[in-house]
Amino acid sequence: MRNYELLPFNFITISNHEVLINELGDFIITPIGTARSIVDHTISDGDLYKSLVANLFITEEVLPSLLDIYASRLRTKKGFLDDKTSLHIFVLTLRCNQNCTYCQATSQEELSKHCSMSIEDMTASVQMMFQSPSPHLTMEFQGGEPSLEIDLIRHGIETAEEINKVENRKLTYVLCTNCRTLSDELLELCKQHSILISTSLDGPSYIHNKNRGREDSYEKTIAGINKARHVLGNDAISALMTTSELALDYPKEIVDEYVKDGFNGIFLRALNPYGLAAQNDDWKNYNQRFVEFYKTALDYIIELNMQGLFFREEYASIILRKMLTPYTTGFVDLQSPAGTINSVIVYNYDGYVYASDESRMLAEIRDFSFRLGKVTDRYGDVFCGSVARKMGKVWANEVLAGCSSCPIKTYCGADPVRHHSTQGDMYGFRPTSMVCEKNKAIIEHLLSLIVERGCEVLPIFRRWVK
Structure with missing residues (x-):
């Protein structure tokens, strides 16, 4: 021996x-x-x-x-814990100019009232953001459709810039918009402050228009993307797709759409059980079909790369970064301890602070389990209060039953919000957890590609994580 x-x-x-x-x-x-x-x-x-x-x-x-x-x-x-909360999401409004069939944010009509953030709450939110010790702060404007509240965007940025004359942090601005109404005024504001644009594109017109509830949605989105690129440059705009039940039948067509539109990558994102999407009748069947959709799309993307096109799948790239490099990831869903509060916080339109984007979505169906406090509360009471302490008991997969003994736990993360929403408690039960089933299937597929086709795929994967 x-x-x-x-x-x-x-x-x-x-x-x-x-x-x-x-x-x-x-x-x-x-x-x-x-x-x-x-x-x-x-x-x-x-x-x-x-x-x-x-x-x-x-x-x-x-x-x-x-x-x-x-x-x-x-x-x-675990270096993301040293940086503290760096991503600060400002939900400016629930007003929206589309009618998405799977809306996860419970958006309201464009002319709705009493569902937008006040100037006072925006000021207080920015002030709270600067109490985070993180040297790098990202202000991300969400909705609804945040481009409908350009005055709030401008006020938030101007307030942050004024405070930062003393704080001297590195500030990044992101606008999450459907690109339907990118006015010249808004794009000039984006150019002035180097605001990055994150938009939504679900695939070809027959998918995007169906998902978004407008016959001209695809046309408007593509026009908005091209307009933003002309003003801000190609690198200033990225896109994110959501895999509706309709999209499950078109993995290659969706990838081809992104290639055609000049993007160098795609994030194949599953539906989350919030808002209208929560009404899905058979989540287990959807989850299984999504995994097959994902594998087919990923294999097709690898094939395109082998033909000489650089095009990456972003979710795989995040996992591969954890597999192939010494570094961590900023993607909160795959962090342990969980990225909620530790990496991301949400200032909602109603003046309350939530632990994550999904947390504020739950609040729209009267579930306030993850409401941390108000934007006018003391920082310590919000970030270290009773809700945060309760989450802290279940947000590290190294100590959770079913996770602690899992061989691939280091590539995954803890998600107390999702388990609360789907299984009724933050701890969760891994044998019936859909998020566990999905992540495990994708991670194991990536490992199987490396085992079976390492000579082919590893050079591609390493380019993706550079």
Whole structure:
């Protein structure tokens, strides 16, 4: 028997191989039976043994000489906690000029009243944002359709710029808009303050128009995208799609639409169970169909890359960054501890503060479980209050039943808001968790591609995470 100690790792069987994964997300592809040989101390000498030692799966010393490096890398993986809350979402209004069939934000008619943020609450929200110790603050304007409230956008930015004369933070501005009504005035404001635009495009016209509830929605969106590119430059605008039930039948066509429209990537996003989307009759069936949709679209995207086109799938890129690099991700859904509060906070149109974008969506159906306080409250009472402390007990997957022993937990995240909304409590029950089922299927598919087609896909994947 070899004289060594085991360090924390787990393994998963994929395509007649065992993929060993440690707490840093490092993985080694090995023959079946390797994990048993390691545990039994019968692993043979050679390259595999040396790799296991070098990558801290096993150690020949009680305190490995590389332990400080291990600790430093683990600290880097959790580095988002050091930055504190950096993404600050301002929900300016519920007013909207579209009628999306799956609206998750419970938007209201364009002429609706009493569903927009007041100037006073915007000022207080910006002031609260600057109490976050993060050196980099992102102000993201959402709705409804935030372009309908240009005066609020201008006031929020001007207030932030004035405060920042003293604070000296790095400020980034993002406008989430459907691009239907991008006025010259709004684009000039975007140009003046380097505001990035994030828009929504669900695919070809026959999908986008059906989803958005307007016969001219696709035409208006494409025109808005082109207008924004002309004024702000191609890199200033990105797009996000939502996979409706209709879209599930058209994975390749949706990818082709994004390629045709000049984007170099696509985020294949599933529906979330909020707002109108929560009325879906069969979420389990939708979840299973989405996974197949995702795999088909991803395989097609890989094929396009092999033909010489640089085009990435953004959700895969986020996971691959955790697999193939020492770094963390800013994507809150795949963070542990959860990104809610730690990385993102939401200032709602009604003057209340919520733990995440999904949290404020729940509030529209009278579920205030994740309401943290008002924008006029003390910072500590909001960010460290009773709701935040309650979430803190269940937002690290390293200590959750069903997650703590999962081989791929380091690539995933904790999501107390989603489990509350779908399973009735923040802890959740992994065997019937749809978010767990979806993430596990996608992560395992990425690993299977690396195991089975590593020579083909790894050069592509590494370009995606640069």
